[in-house]
């Protein structure tokens with residue numbers, strides 16, 4: 059059945075991506091340095107923190123079975139919450155550092171922070187990539203940075219969700235710190251905006267956790283799958299920073 | 309009605325001794341969190357200042373605020389504050405009724421224009437021109453507007469006046485509306501709770517009467533002295549929360565041991581009120597102490613943020629009894645299944661491609 063499909067009309071060889079993430083032709087090169095060290099470091103630190111935050115956050119809303127013994131002998135909920143708050147604050151610092159790097163790093167470091175919304179060609183390539191995942195086209199295009207579909211997911215499901223989690227998380231933290239705290243002065247507006255009953259802020263923070271979890275499932279699967287099936291390297295790219303193109307020089 | 313009476317005159321005329329008056333002043337100072345140095349200041353203010361009238365209106369409500377108020381723990385406080393207030397207008401407490409009562413309202417409104425406090429219990433229903441709450445033959449919202457317009461400040465008693473409360477629960481057929489959504493031109497002090505704690509009510513009103521100004525308010529318009537902390541912050545079961553010791557079912561062993569009620573849906577962690585410090589009925593108890601979680605009755609929208617007996621709240625947009633975990637868990641489950649299926653199809657696809665069943669792309673033989 060695949061024989062009936064039209065052959066990819068584009069010339070073979072290396073494709074790059076322009077500033078908007080749209081595929082462009084490049085010269086013959088086998089490896090391109092895509093993710094600089096700070097981006098890679100951030101990726102793994104951030105991934106670890108998010109795993110910790112999801113695990114601890116889940117048990118904040120649905121605590122583990124009761125601890126035996128005297129209250130003074132245990133501090134389970136206290137430690138879980140402490141781990142969540144510590145990881146949450148580390149995540150904020152890491153994210154701010156990542157934003158800083160978007161200003162000074164290479165063009166790929168900026169990719170997850172915006173989408174070329176008005177670029178029709180980019181949207182076409184999103185569709186192309188979606189078709190690739192639906193087995194409707196025989197092969198994906200090549201990209202130096204994130205492919206357009208991944209780019210879209212990185213921006214919406216990851217980036218926007220993370221900003222939301224950070225804002226609501228800091229607002230909840232501010233609530234715990236008390237109304238006189240600088241946290242409250244800085245993030246109280248989130249409660250005014252979403253609340254004013256902070257129970258609802260808890261619910262939204264928790265719902266956003268699920269969005270992030272779904273992103274992580276899809277993302278990890280797609281990264282492994284792309285590594286095996288697409289025309290470029292994936293996981294090693296997030297380790298070494300270099301993108302290898304497998305069908306180079308055909 | 310005497311015109312330039314001071315509070316002290318009124319109090320003495322009610323038969324309260326000077327000794328009791330001084331006791332009242334120190335009690336008030338304590339409940340407001342003020343030091344002993346403030347006792348003479350309060351006493352002085354009450355002896356010299358002309359009495360400020362209070363008009364207490366009742367809209368759509370259940371009168372639990374008044375019930376709470378007249379049960380103020382210290383009889384002295386109750387007597388003093390009541391004698392300051394019931395002199396004017398409070399249709400459930402005053403002696404006069406009917407036209408006579410309405411006449412008092414008019415009189416105070418004109419003679420003390422801009423110098424009295426409007427205390428509002430309940431809220432106005434706005435649907436159908438306000439006909440769901442008629443006072444003296446007219447919609448309550450009209451009385452509310454008139455009285456508030458000529459007042460110097462407005463107190464919103466209880467969750468009804470502050471947030472809307474149960475009569476504003478979805479779908480809110482009478483369009484019950486909190487006072488601050490109707491009255492825009494006056495300072496409004498919200499004293500939420502269903503009902504608010506008696507000592508909190510008397511504390512707020514005494515503060516305003518003696519100091520001639522409104523207490524410090526938080527971002528939502530509640531006096532910080534009573535609503536600055538959550539129930540959870542001062543709950544005596546908090547050590548069990550931090551330890552991870554919870555009541556798992558009503559009447560289980562943990563319930564008998566007095567463990568934390570978080571898993572039973574206690575809303576203490578999101579409720580700003582003084583119950584866990586001031587408590588109720590002369591400091592006797594409060595809901596958590598009696599073994600039932602806090603339902604968050606002083607918080608906005610508590611009536612629609614159920615269930616009361618579950619930590620995770622419903623997300624009404626997704627139908628009945630759907631919470632973040634049931635929705636998120638279902639989505640995550642579907643996505644995981646889809647990922648597994650996709651992985652399977654991908655493997656088959658790849659095996660076929662490897663076997664050379666396709667023309668494009670020609671994979672280089674490794």
Ligand code: HEM
Nearest residue numbers: 111112115116118119146223224227228230231260264267
């Ligand atoms: C990926 C990021 C995050 C995830 C997935 C996450 C997840 C969660 C979850 C599921 C809960 C439980 C909600 C509930 O049922 O009440 C929670 C609570 C909370 N989170 Fe996060 N969170 C994240 C980031 C943050 C950040 C950045 C902060 C800020 C420091 C933060 C602070 C809090 C606080 C203060 C609570 C409430 C704890 C309590 O009520 O005891 N979170 N989080």
Ligand code: HEM
Nearest residue numbers: 097101105108170203204205208216274278281292293296
């Ligand atoms: C075993 C776990 C993981 C693996 C193997 C992995 C792998 C990768 C790979 C290969 C990329 C580059 C994708 C590309 O080149 O288009 C990437 C990017 C990214 N991953 Fe992961 N990832 C993992 C976990 C996570 C987790 C848990 C998160 C957060 C929820 C996450 C968030 C991101 C983000 C935001 C990027 C974009 C980085 C940037 O452009 O700055 N990853 N990941």
Ligand code: SF4
Nearest residue numbers: 543546568569574576
């Ligand atoms: S009983 Fe309620 S208010 Fe008290 S510690 Fe537990 S959750 Fe907090």
